[in-house]
């Protein structure tokens with residue numbers, strides 16, 4: 001089971017300045033998954049940050065399979081999950097920094113989401129300290145989309161795609177003990193002090209009780225552009241409106257207890273999160289997701305995400321979406337974060353592999369969740 005800071009968190013890759021072209025190419029694609037087939041290889045290497053000698057999308061996905069095994073039809077990371085639907089209501093505050101239609105006051109945009117746990121095991125046992133994920137597709141006017149995938153950690157453990165791929169191996173569990181080889185992780189951390197520092201930050205964040213009271217962080221920096229063309233660096237997060245609880249470890253029980261609780265919560269009424277856009281200042285790192293920005297940075301409350309339905313993964317719902325973080329609307333562009341382009345390319349490789357494989361039922365079947373524990 002992947003744990004916070006142990007090396008199984010999803011990571012990303014990067015490219016700068018190409019979002020408009022990519023977005024334009026994607027508008028009008030009817031199938032949400034079709035993105036995967038568009039531009040994996042060429043775009044990855046055109047970015048110049050990944051080379052065939054280091055990380056390729058295929059080698060990266062091979063690494064996930066090496067660590068977690070090959071589970072046909074499932075995502076190679078964040079394999080266990082459920083589909084969700086709802087909508088996003090902008091406050092209009094985001095229009096101060098971005099022309100994106102998703103931030104314009106007055107709209108209500110349909111959203112498809114997916115709640116997940118990190119790691120490549122589709123039948124993983126839910127655990128309190130496994131990294132929680134939320135992927136979202138915002139369906140915007142004129143066929144635009146915004147896709148983002150976030151986790152409940154305040155920083156990412158890795159600065160580069162290579163670092164993430166190496167960390168995965170260092171945290172691979174050995175069958176004898178069911179734990180990673182301590183010497184392998186120690187050696188990795190000695191070579192990656194930025195990961196050691198990020199893990200300290202992650203460990204200090206108190207755990208919350210489940211998906212509904214988790215804050216989900218986008219972590220990678222992006223750039224917003226206003227009407228005059230002026231740009232600012234941004235990061236975003238979703239902060240729960242649900243009361244936050246910090247349970248003791250003894251509260252966690254049941255193979256699917258996190259997903260079961262999510263299903264029950266939504267049965268009682270919609271869940272809501274505020275989307276907060278943090279505005280970076282000169283000198284704030286935009287190419288290093290291991291480093292937080294100073295706490296006093298200006299932030300904007302740009303809208304509310306409402307989730308009112310959870311569904312078992314099935315054809316044509318979130319199961320068949322690639323939550324590629326470079327599918328961006330006009331008004332939001334990638335930063336120079338090297339994780340972004342790698343992330344885009346590796347997600348596409350994972351998507352392409354799983355799309356061509358036979359499908360097994362998802363571990364979490366929403367209709368079988370008992371009403372009460």
Ligand code: HEM
Nearest residue numbers: 010011012013075077078114133134135149218219350351
């Ligand atoms: C080089 C860095 C990364 C790599 C290689 C990576 C890899 C992957 C892969 C292979 C998947 C499955 C994709 C699919 O089959 O659809 C995935 C899913 C996911 N990743 Fe990453 N990841 C990276 C960074 C990140 C970061 C920085 C975040 C959070 C900010 C993140 C959050 C997620 C989430 C939430 C999912 C599940 C999305 C879904 O439900 O489909 N990843 N990742």
